[in-house]
Amino acid sequence: MDVIEAIRTRKSIRGYKTDPVPKEILKEILDVAARAPSSMNTQPWEVAIITGEVLDNIKRSNIEMLMSGAMPNPDMPGEAYEGVYRQRQVDVAVQLFQLMGIAREDKERKAEWMQRGFRFFDAPAAIILSVDRSLNESRSLFDIGTISQTICLTALNYGLGTCIEGQGVMYPEVVRKYAGIPESKRILICIAIGYPDWDFPANKVESKREPVESIATWCGFD
Ligand SMILES: Cc1cc2nc3c(=O)[nH]c(=O)nc-3n(C[C@H](O)[C@H](O)[C@H](O)COP(=O)(O)O)c2cc1C
Numbered sequence: 675m676d677v678i679e680a681i682r683t684r685k686s687i688r689g690y691k692t693d694p695v696p697k698e699i700l701k702e703i704l705d706v707a708a709r710a711p712s713s714m715n716t717q718p719w720e721v722a723i724i725t726g727e728v729l730d731n732i733k734r735s736n737i738e739m740l741m742s743g744a745m746p747n748p749d750m751p752g753e754a755y756e757g758v759y760r761q762r763q764v765d766v767a768v769q770l771f772q773l774m775g776i777a778r779e780d781k782e783r784k785a786e787w788m789q790r791g792f793r794f795f796d797a798p799a800a801i802i803l804s805v806d807r808s809l810n811e812s813r814s815l816f817d818i819g820t821i822s823q824t825i826c827l828t829a830l831n832y833g834l835g836t837c838i839e840g841q842g843v844m845y846p847e848v849v850r851k852y853a854g855i856p857e858s859k860r861i862l863i864c865i866a867i868g869y870p871d872w873d874f875p876a877n878k879v880e881s882k883r884e885p886v887e888s889i890a891t892w893c894g895f896d
Pocket residue numbers: 684685686687688766791837838839840841842863879881
């Protein structure tokens with residue numbers, strides 16, 4: 675697949691077929707994606723690939739935590755967005771809820787939707803990305819970003835869809851327990867991965883982007 679086509683067609687997939695993803699394919703994806711650049715070639719990423727019973731245990735335990743009202747305590751905390759950032763967040767959420775037929779005031783279905791994220795959108799596999807706590811936080815975060823997008827783009831070559839997501843690792847103690855990730859590693863993000871179910875309404879989402887004119891400042895051009 676052409677690189678431009680891959681970048682333009684990649685989108686977050688939030689509904690998957692149940693078909694398992696063969697280990698060999700996941701291995702090939704990681705082999706390619708590990709070509710991602712990193713600060714001074716430090717390659718800080720540590721990757722746990724989860725499926726089967728381990729994934730089921732994490733999903734179940736995540737939902738138990740969520741339902742119990744336990745406060746999420748992610749190793750990479752999020753933030754409450756404001757202004758234009760909040761607006762963009764709302765825009766995509768409104769689109770997702772419309773596609774899923776979830777009304778604004780329907781708390782029950784909104785809660786169900788949130789649970790999907792904590793269940794890795796029912797993907798048959800998930801990739802957990804961690805870095806050693808001894809590393810500089812911002813550099814290693816950047817490096818995890820480069821490999822994350824590279825994994826998502828490479829996956830397209832195998833007909834696979836992905837969703838980078840914070841929700842799956844909101845309770846890092848759960849992931850640590852079942853995936854055997856030690857406390858010395860900061861669990862930063864996960865990627866749900868599997869064959870897209872194109873009939874799943876949320877997969878029709880078309881997230882918007884700002885035009886180049888509003889993000890770019892041209893310097894030294896005529
Ligand atoms: C760091 C990061 C965390 C994300 N966490 C979530 C998440 O927890 N749940 C979710 O549904 N999507 C999550 N996303 C996906 C974004 O919502 C998505 O990338 C954005 O809306 C743009 O849509 P697109 O990926 O379809 O182009 C995350 C993406 C990134 C890069």
